[in-house]
Structures are given as structure tokens and as C-alpha cells.
Amino acid sequence: MTERTDWADLRDRRLSEPGAAEAYDAARLAFELGRAVREMRESRGWSQSELARAADMTQSAVARFEGGGTVPTLPVLERLARALDADLEVRISPRAPAA
Secondary structure, three states, X not given: OOOOOOHHHHHHHHHOOOOHHHHHHHHHHHHXXXXXHHHHHHHOOOOHHHHHHHHOOOXXXXXXXXXXXXXXXXXXXXXXXXXXXXXXXXXXXXXXXXX
């Protein structure tokens, strides 16, 4: 019989696989960007379809983006920012040194 593992063990094992940490970071970034766009859209009282029209996208592309299902390109982010009358800021910042 195989030994059962809990979620934390499985997650740790998967994150130790080559490339997994980078994929996890990309998914986290996609989720955070999608959440930010969704919050801005909702604060304007817009539907996904309204944002899609303003950004020259499809509603399903907006839904995938807001759900963190895709890692957006810079041109897509620019179109969304323009549609939301927002500034797009892309930056690379040094990390704090480890203590």
C-alpha cells in the first residue's frame, strides 16, 4: 500500500521540481494582475463585456485574464490599462538582502 501525503507535503515536493517555482511565481503574478483589473472594472460598474469592448478584446479573454488563467503580454496590459483609464507601471526592483 502506498503512503498518503497531505497537501503541504505534495506542494513542497512539487515546488522542488525543476521550473516549478518559476511557474508558481508566474501564476501568482497572473492572478494578482487579474484581480487588480477585476477590481478596477467592478469599481466602474462595468461588465466583462463592457471592458472587453473598451479594450478591443473578447469577453472570454477578459474572463480568463481576470481569473488568472493566462499570463498577459505587455500589449494586452496596455490595452486594459488604457480602457480603464489607468497607468501601467512595469518595474524591476531589487530584492531586500536575506538576513
